[in-house]
Amino acid sequence: MTNFTLSKVDLNAFIKSLSKNFDVYAPVKDHVVDGGSVRFKVVSDAKVICLSENAYYPLKELFFRKKEVLFKYSEKGLEVPVKKVKSKAILGIRRCDLHSLANQDRIYMREVPDPYYIAEREKTLLIGYHCKKAEEYCFCGSIDLQGNADIMLYELPGNKFLVEVHSDNALRLVESLKKIFKKTDIVIDAESRKIEGSNRLQKKDVHSFYDNPGWQEGIDKCLSCAACNFHCPSCYCFNIHDEANVHNMKEGERIRTWAGCQLKSFTRVAGEHIFRDTRKDRFRHRIYHQLQYFKERYGTTLCSGCGRCIRFCPTKIDFIDILNRM
Amino acid sequence: MAKKKTTIESKFLPKKVTILSYQRESADSFTIKVDFAVKHEPGQFVQVTLPGIGEAPISICSYSDKFMELNIREVGDLTKNLAKLKVGDKLFIRGPYGKGYPMKDLKGNNVIIIGGGCGVAPLRGIIDYIEQNRADYGDVKLFLGFRTPGDILFQEKIKGWGKNFDVRISVDKLPADSCFAGPVGFVTNMVKNEQIDNKNKVVFVCGPPIMMDVVIKILKEKWFNDDQIFISAERLMHCALGLCGHCMIHGKYTCLDGPVFRWDELKECKND
Numbered sequence: 394m395t396n397f398t399l400s401k402v403d404l405n406a407f408i409k410s411l412s413k414n415f416d417v418y419a420p421v422k423d424h425v426v427d428g429g430s431v432r433f434k435v436v437s438d439a440k441v442i443c444l445s446e447n448a449y450y451p452l453k454e455l456f457f458r459k460k461e462v463l464f465k466y467s468e469k470g471l472e473v474p475v476k477k478v479k480s481k482a483i484l485g486i487r488r489c490d491l492h493s494l495a496n497q498d499r500i501y502m503r504e505v506p507d508p509y510y511i512a513e514r515e516k517t518l519l520i521g522y523h524c525k526k527a528e529e530y531c532f533c534g535s536i537d538l539q540g541n542a543d544i545m546l547y548e549l550p551g552n553k554f555l556v557e558v559h560s561d562n563a564l565r566l567v568e569s570l571k572k573i574f575k576k577t578d579i580v581i582d583a584e585s586r587k588i589e590g591s592n593r594l595q596k597k598d599v600h601s602f603y604d605n606p607g608w609q610e611g612i613d614k615c616l617s618c619a620a621c622n623f624h625c626p627s628c629y630c631f632n633i634h635d636e637a638n639v640h641n642m643k644e645g646e647r648i649r650t651w652a653g654c655q656l657k658s659f660t661r662v663a664g665e666h667i668f669r670d671t672r673k674d675r676f677r678h679r680i681y682h683q684l685q686y687f688k689e690r691y692g693t694t695l696c697s698g699c700g701r702c703i704r705f706c707p708t709k710i711d712f713i714d715i716l717n718r719m
Numbered sequence: 720m721a722k723k724k725t726t727i728e729s730k731f732l733p734k735k736v737t738i739l740s741y742q743r744e745s746a747d748s749f750t751i752k753v754d755f756a757v758k759h760e761p762g763q764f765v766q767v768t769l770p771g772i773g774e775a776p777i778s779i780c781s782y783s784d785k786f787m788e789l790n791i792r793e794v795g796d797l798t799k800n801l802a803k804l805k806v807g808d809k810l811f812i813r814g815p816y817g818k819g820y821p822m823k824d825l826k827g828n829n830v831i832i833i834g835g836g837c838g839v840a841p842l843r844g845i846i847d848y849i850e851q852n853r854a855d856y857g858d859v860k861l862f863l864g865f866r867t868p869g870d871i872l873f874q875e876k877i878k879g880w881g882k883n884f885d886v887r888i889s890v891d892k893l894p895a896d897s898c899f900a901g902p903v904g905f906v907t908n909m910v911k912n913e914q915i916d917n918k919n920k921v922v923f924v925c926g927p928p929i930m931m932d933v934v935i936k937i938l939k940e941k942w943f944n945d946d947q948i949f950i951s952a953e954r955l956m957h958c959a960l961g962l963c964g965h966c967m968i969h970g971k972y973t974c975l976d977g978p979v980f981r982w983d984e985l986k987e988c989k990n991d
């Protein structure tokens with residue numbers, strides 16, 4: 394496919410034109426609401442976009458909602474609420490987050506088609522951003538990344554993006570905006586597709602480490618707080634519970650919320666029996682699901698190497714270091 | 720005129736069913752029969768809902784595609800509220816879910832069934848199945864253990880089983896005022912003391928995790944192979960669809976790949 398260039402000055406015009414058909418989301422660093430953390434939010438002006446830092450809040454919150462009403466109940470019966478969602482265009486998704494999104498799509502669109510997820514996700518235009526340099530905890534270069542954007546943006550000298558187009562819809566869109574997208578012969582070679590410094594995980598297979606004493610170092614520092622689960626763009630586990638309407642207990646909702654496997658309650662059954670009772674069981678389980686179980690079942694690692702679970706861990710447990718030393 | 724589609728299809732949405740009969744089994748358990756008519760395998764389970772209270776996995780303890788029986792132990796919110804229902808009341812069910820006992824693949828075998836407490840419930844479905852397909856299986860031996868004589872489930876049914884099968888029942892404790900002629904002690908002792916070899920046999924085990932561990936140890940001492948032993952695993956479940964993650968055992972979803980596992984599929988999985 395033909396490549397294009399987009400001058401950063403024209404990013405605003407691009408967003409304006411996207412806004413006609415989409416809610417346009419991009420990473421925004423908001424000091425007032427999010428305490429200076431980066432989060433994907435609706436934008437109307439390119440000025441607020443922050444591409445220099447990976448989002449603190451995972452992209453999945455736009456599709457796999459933190460809280461979802463599965464159905465409403467009343468004396469009349471049960472009813473799944475109809476979601477009216479405007480299509481989203483999401484700009485500035487890094488390669489790691491595209492991988493995680495592809496995994497979430499796999500689960501919630503293919504394995505068990507989930508009407509709640511699909512309503513949020515279908516017709517979404519994905520505009521990826523190739524980051525230039527790995528952050529301290531990133532290791533996406535060690536992961537066999539999957540997942541494609543409709544449009545991919547690469548930094549070019551001269552305050553410009555190189556624009557790769559990967560879908561027919563996106564091509565129509567870009568060709569309709571001739572004033573800002575200029576055809577070019579520049580192509581991205583394999584070397585430039587790599588992200589500098591991202592190759593941290595040296596072990597390809599964690600299979601044989603199950604009983605390795607090396608885990609202890611991480612386990613000793615782990616607080617079982619599940620921050621790693623909730624920041625992870627790939628984690629897809631949830632809880633289900635019912636919430637009654639306090640004014641009329643005969644009505645209410647069945648709710649799905651994010652869950653964290655690092656919490657003890659995650660495997661607690663009758664008689665206070667907890668299957669993964671020790672921090673060791675839980676810590677190892679998360680890493681195994683991320684790097685092994687999901688791959689065994691679905692062919693890709695669940696983990697994208699984004700490093701959030703290390704960066705936002707209160708005790709900064711670098712499980713990549715730990716694995717490398719095993 | 721075509722009816723306007725107002726509902727969205729969701730795998731989380733259960734169907735309304737009516738209670739056809741209600742039988743108290745013991746101080747803290749009861750069996751209900753509901754008009755939920757679906758094809759299923761023995762050992763599969765359903766998700767039972769009372770709106771506003773919650774949802775929980777319950778094994779199907781009958782074998783019929785015309786109705787379904789569920790034996791429920793009152794341990795928490797949902798199960799205690801289910802206990803308060805009467806014949807004619809409604810509840811909601813989705814399923815069946817999971818992999819049951821592969822009865823068709825095991826034709827021609829002699830069957831040993833070992834159940835402890837409420838673990839007898841899913842095994843009752845197998846017995847119903849075998850009764851309906853009697854010619855396909857050889858000798859059937861049952862070892863069932865309960866806490867006290869008052870906790871013995873399915874008393875009427877068990878009398879009937881005694882006519883066709885070799886049924887052994889033990890109780891852990893014998894309170895002073897109760898009468899019970901069978902052995903007192905753990906069900907595992909009955910199995911240990913029994914002369915059994917592994918020839919042409921399959922063993923179905925269901926009960927509390929500790930009981931299953933002990934039974935498997937005893938069976939191994941009696942030279943049973945891992946692929947002759949089937950257990951029904953219990954895990955916390957929120958979805959029964961292979962999504963929520965709670966039921967995962969070393970990468971396997973108990974709700975999809977189980978709850979019935981052949982022992983060689985599970986034995987390496989440890990605590991995960």
Ligand SMILES: Cc1cc2nc3c(=O)[nH]c(=O)nc-3n(C[C@H](O)[C@H](O)[C@H](O)COP(=O)(O)OP(=O)(O)OC[C@H]3O[C@@H](n4cnc5c(N)ncnc54)[C@H](O)[C@@H]3O)c2cc1C
Pocket residue numbers: 661662663664665666764773774775776777778779789790791792793794795796797798799837840841952953954955956978
């Ligand atoms: C495949 C499968 C089949 C089952 N079959 C039966 C059955 O035939 N009859 C029966 O009485 N019970 C069965 N159970 C157990 C039953 O699901 C739980 O006892 C039930 O969830 C308790 O719900 P509750 O709302 O009454 O209790 P809650 O108020 O939710 O909790 C009471 C206690 O039970 C625990 N609990 C919650 N969910 C489960 C769970 N899935 N498994 C075990 N403990 C849990 C809680 O952590 C708490 O400690 C089965 C469980 C599984 C996984």
Ligand code: SF4
Pocket residue numbers: 614615616617618619620621622655702705706707708709710
């Ligand atoms: S964020 Fe860190 S401390 Fe918290 S549960 Fe995860 S690994 Fe443990």
Ligand code: SF4
Pocket residue numbers: 493621624625626627628683695696697698699700701702703
């Ligand atoms: S496990 Fe950690 S590094 Fe991997 S995708 Fe999740 S947050 Fe990112």
Ligand code: FES
Pocket residue numbers: 955956957958959960961962963964965966967972973974975
């Ligand atoms: S119960 Fe949710 S994954 Fe098995």
